[in-house]
Amino acid sequence: MKKPFHKHVIHHVKRAHRNVTKYLYERDTIFATIWVFLFIMILSFIPSMKFLNPVKLALKDFDFNDMAYAKLEKAEKSKFDVGDSGKIVIINIGLADREGLAMLLEKTASYEPKSIGLDVWMEEPREPEKDSILAAAIRKTPNLIIASRFKPGKGKEEAEYYHNYFTQFTGAEEGSVNFAHEELATIRLWNAYFKHQEVEYPSFALALIKKAYPDEYEKFRKKGKDKLIINYTRRTNQYQVINPDDLMMGRVDSSSIKGKIALLGYINLDPNNIEDKKFTPLNDKYYGKSVPDMNGIVVHANIVSMVLEHNYIKKLPSWFIWLFAILIGWLHMSLFIRYYLENHIWFHLVAKIAQLASAFFFVWLGVHLFDRYRIKLDMKLTLVVIVLAVDVIYFYEAWAVWMHKKFGYKTVFHHHHH
Amino acid sequence: MKKLIFIFCLFGAAIPSLSQDNSFLLYSFKGNVTVVENKIESAAKVGRILTSNATLKLPTGAVATLICNESAMFTITKKGSFALNQFGDSCMVKGGSVSSNYVKYVWAQMTKSSGSPGSNRKAFMNNVGAVTRSVNNIWIDPRLDTMNYVSGDFPLSWKSYAEAEDFEFFLYKSNDGSPAFYKTSVDKLKIPISKIAGQMSQGNTYYWTAAVKGEENEEIKTLNYVTKETYETLLKEIKAAVGAYESEAEQAYRIAFMLEDLHYLSQAYDHYVKAAKLAPTNPLYRSTLMSFKKDYEIK
Numbered sequence: 001m002k003k004p005f006h007k008h009v010i011h012h013v014k015r016a017h018r019n020v021t022k023y024l025y026e027r028d029t030i031f032a033t034i035w036v037f038l039f040i041m042i043l044s045f046i047p048s049m050k051f052l053n054p055v056k057l058a059l060k061d062f063d064f065n066d067m068a069y070a071k072l073e074k075a076e077k078s079k080f081d082v083g084d085s086g087k088i089v090i091i092n093i094g095l096a097d098r099e100g101l102a103m104l105l106e107k108t109a110s111y112e113p114k115s116i117g118l119d120v121w122m123e124e125p126r127e128p129e130k131d132s133i134l135a136a137a138i139r140k141t142p143n144l145i146i147a148s149r150f151k152p153g154k155g156k157e158e159a160e161y162y163h164n165y166f167t168q169f170t171g172a173e174e175g176s177v178n179f180a181h182e183e184l185a186t187i188r189l190w191n192a193y194f195k196h197q198e199v200e201y202p203s204f205a206l207a208l209i210k211k212a213y214p215d216e217y218e219k220f221r222k223k224g225k226d227k228l229i230i231n232y233t234r235r236t237n238q239y240q241v242i243n244p245d246d247l248m249m250g251r252v253d254s255s256s257i258k259g260k261i262a263l264l265g266y267i268n269l270d271p272n273n274i275e276d277k278k279f280t281p282l283n284d285k286y287y288g289k290s291v292p293d294m295n296g297i298v299v300h301a302n303i304v305s306m307v308l309e310h311n312y313i314k315k316l317p318s319w320f321i322w323l324f325a326i327l328i329g330w331l332h333m334s335l336f337i338r339y340y341l342e343n344h345i346w347f348h349l350v351a352k353i354a355q356l357a358s359a360f361f362f363v364w365l366g367v368h369l370f371d372r373y374r375i376k377l378d379m380k381l382t383l384v385v386i387v388l389a390v391d392v393i394y395f396y397e398a399w400a401v402w403m404h405k406k407f408g409y410k411t412v413f414h415h416h417h418h
Numbered sequence: 419m420k421k422l423i424f425i426f427c428l429f430g431a432a433i434p435s436l437s438q439d440n441s442f443l444l445y446s447f448k449g450n451v452t453v454v455e456n457k458i459e460s461a462a463k464v465g466r467i468l469t470s471n472a473t474l475k476l477p478t479g480a481v482a483t484l485i486c487n488e489s490a491m492f493t494i495t496k497k498g499s500f501a502l503n504q505f506g507d508s509c510m511v512k513g514g515s516v517s518s519n520y521v522k523y524v525w526a527q528m529t530k531s532s533g534s535p536g537s538n539r540k541a542f543m544n545n546v547g548a549v550t551r552s553v554n555n556i557w558i559d560p561r562l563d564t565m566n567y568v569s570g571d572f573p574l575s576w577k578s579y580a581e582a583e584d585f586e587f588f589l590y591k592s593n594d595g596s597p598a599f600y601k602t603s604v605d606k607l608k609i610p611i612s613k614i615a616g617q618m619s620q621g622n623t624y625y626w627t628a629a630v631k632g633e634e635n636e637e638i639k640t641l642n643y644v645t646k647e648t649y650e651t652l653l654k655e656i657k658a659a660v661g662a663y664e665s666e667a668e669q670a671y672r673i674a675f676m677l678e679d680l681h682y683l684s685q686a687y688d689h690y691v692k693a694a695k696l697a698p699t700n701p702l703y704r705s706t707l708m709s710f711k712k713d714y715e716i717k
Binding site for chain 1: 441443444445446461462463464465466467485488489491511516517519520521523524
């Protein structure tokens, strides 16, 4: 009589389970796994190798979750921040000078937005006449936040804060527009505020939220967090972007600005124009060389959206990532040792298939957790452990046999020849 | 009977959701776009919310981008009146879940070939590009910039974003803004170089552009009218570049590829044709020729 299908499945599952767990509690499996982590630690402690290691350099700014944006259309699943439910509107300032900015500012203010952010760094005076016009416009706009800059201190270096040139004689409120990240690196973190000489300086996004939604600001402050992973949810065209000509010629419906946070900044959708563009996880190319992809004002817009929608990313702690990598490495080591000792002819084939399947599964798991539950689980360490495990077995065999001969170390490898 | 009632209820519940009104938002527009809503026609405004009963009117050259139900974006580029209730299909959000997209992406990565210069010429072609600054109704493929022409009937083509029927072709002796020394009207989106060859003398560089009749286009492309001697010398070098044996068809294909890379497009075309004729059963030569003809609007 033919065996029912479910019994076949159960049989194969049991067999796979046996293959994985047969050597799971062997001392060799545990020690070989420990050796994998020792190797990782030893390699990471060789500082001089860093600049020679292209893999390390390439992975420095790499995050598997970026694939969700670049290739899996994660951002495209978000609703557009437009219409009645939209909370943000972006006014493109184009190449406007300070007089032009004053006109755009006044026009925007006439539509009664909740708050206005002017993402233009103005460090020093320029043409006196135009500066006066802009200063007057700033004075007339009490719900305006202008751009300042903050440079965090490094080591013994003092942190520095740079006020906007117009702050001193307009009394305008400021928010720092820059991000504390390495040059040319992907912008992932948001410093909600900076502390310098006991004074707290809010970021541009936080200052805007405080002005427009004081309740949301209080809620955010109660969380007590100052450094968060930015949850990018929208690309540039998923926000209502208004061109300066349309605004000045009255071709804009008042409902698209009224009661919203209006962000005035430079937008250029030409991918070859990289002026004021930053690298973000939404870049179409998530590895290797690429060009910056998002204007700074859209990064601020994403941060504001994240806070207003309470759409935060939860990063799992480092100890969990290590524990997860140890567990997965241990299971893989047990499977590899089983084939290494009992079916060596199949060892490399099984190991490669297991590595490939694990890479596929764990990257999916990371992306799925990130997309569905906004949980960020860094899979890099786990994948490195799986890759290293195969090579470490050879080293471990030699080490275990040597230990056996020298100190009588009990090992399953001492009779093994291949 | 219970089953029947259940099915009717299910349909009853489904019908309202199918006939649900879509809400549209006018995201951006260009030109004198108007909106007709409740029989009142008014000028379009960015950010205006429209019901599916509204009608959008676009004159020639106008463009309007709409967002349906805050989820799907689409653009209307044609002239005419468009009742928004006909765009129900555009409201559907495409694409599967992130997980299913992941499986598709991994599968595509595992199965797709990276290609080679011979089979995927565009991916490996060393084209000279140029920045584009102004926004106008005409787009000229950057591959037609810095073109080297010797002889033959090769078209200079462009694309029009406006629904225009008449265009003007301008030929300049310099790119310093001085007026065109030759201009002609055309009713197609291309002009054969042979038609303008009489205006040029070999060994000189010229500049050209095309515009919708009555408009201007600041985007100027370079055209080198190369002497036959220069070309013959180059051709000799290309022929001698490979020491190993190659059939006549293989040689023609290789020369065509190298000439295209060097922007001798007319001569490259002649050699692609030659390769396809010499080896009519070779699918690569045939597909490359078809692709080349499509790229450069050769009919």
